[in-house]
Amino acid sequence: MAILRVEQLGKSYRSGGRELPVLQNISFTLNAGDTFAIVGPSGSGKTTLLGLCAGLDAATTGSVELNGIRLERLSEDERAQVRNQHVGFIFQNFQLIPTLTALENVMVPLELRGEKQADKRALELLERVGLHNRHHHYPTQLSGGEQQRVALARAFSNQPKILFADEPTGNLDAETSEKVVNLLFELNREQGTTLVLVTHDLELAGKTQRLIRVKGGQVISDSVMAESGSRL
Numbered sequence: 292m293a294i295l296r297v298e299q300l301g302k303s304y305r306s307g308g309r310e311l312p313v314l315q316n317i318s319f320t321l322n323a324g325d326t327f328a329i330v331g332p333s334g335s336g337k338t339t340l341l342g343l344c345a346g347l348d349a350a351t352t353g354s355v356e357l358n359g360i361r362l363e364r365l366s367e368d369e370r371a372q373v374r375n376q377h378v379g380f381i382f383q384n385f386q387l388i389p390t391l392t393a394l395e396n397v398m399v400p401l402e403l404r405g406e407k408q409a410d411k412r413a414l415e416l417l418e419r420v421g422l423h424n425r426h427h428h429y430p431t432q433l434s435g436g437e438q439q440r441v442a443l444a445r446a447f448s449n450q451p452k453i454l455f456a457d458e459p460t461g462n463l464d465a466e467t468s469e470k471v472v473n474l475l476f477e478l479n480r481e482q483g484t485t486l487v488l489v490t491h492d493l494e495l496a497g498k499t500q501r502l503i504r505v506k507g508g509q510v511i512s513d514s515v516m517a518e519s520g521s522r523l
């Protein structure tokens with residue numbers, strides 16, 4: 292079953308009175324439960340693409356269908372609701388709320404959903420990313436890698452059908468990076484969460500079932516991993 296259908300997607304920004312095209316004619320369909328990597332040079336449009344797929348931003352042209360819902364037909368509030376129900380997102384720059392502790396940050400999506408035991412579940416998630424003893428820290432009191440792990444716990448918290456992660460290991464040392472990657476793939480196996488990862492780490496990209504390369508705002512290749520481990 293398709294969880295994400297992207298058709299003829301385009302995005303341009305207005306800058307200095309001109310239209311600056313950032314994405315053009317992007318089309319692909321992702322099946323539920325699969326794992327995907329999006330790779331490409333800096334500035335090629337990966338973060339923009341992830342944001343459009345997750346309903347964080349609206350496309351200029353084309354359509355995104357997430358779990359059967361056409362995002363371009365929704366208002367901003369409706370898109371926020373779809374995100375809270377179906378989507379986990381790990382931002383390239385974490386975007387933790389600075390006035391909330393690690394625990395409170397992880398609790399936000401749970402509270403939005405009206406979960407009763409938000410604090411208990413948030414603490415469990417922080418434990419899984421190895422941060423239970425930092426739960427009362429504010430983002431400024433955490434290292435970059437620790438903030439990344441809080442962002443990961445927050446993205447997991449609403450048990451999303453699809454998780455988008457923008458450079459999830461970008462700021463981590465080898466050991467922590469391995470832990471985070473294992474956690475992502477565990478979530479995929481245990482809960483059937485579809486994983487969409489943007490990464491510069493080719494080893495991580497190699498672990499996914501499908502690899503999409505973007506360059507200059509366009510898809511230049513789309514390959515499936517063979518059983519043998521090579522790309523078709």
Ligand SMILES: Nc1ncnc2c1ncn2[C@@H]1O[C@H](COP(=O)(O)OP(=O)(O)OP(=O)(O)O)[C@@H](O)[C@H]1O
Nearest residue numbers: 304306313331332333334335336337338339340383
């Ligand atoms: N709000 C905006 N207004 C104008 N231009 C933007 C805006 N956001 C992004 N861009 C431009 O769109 C292009 C793609 O940006 P994007 O962040 O998607 O790249 P990326 O592939 O994620 O790069 P990186 O690997 O460095 O994170 C860049 O040239 C960027 O300058």
Ligand SMILES: [Mg+2]
Nearest residue numbers: 337338383457
């Ligand atoms: Mg980016």
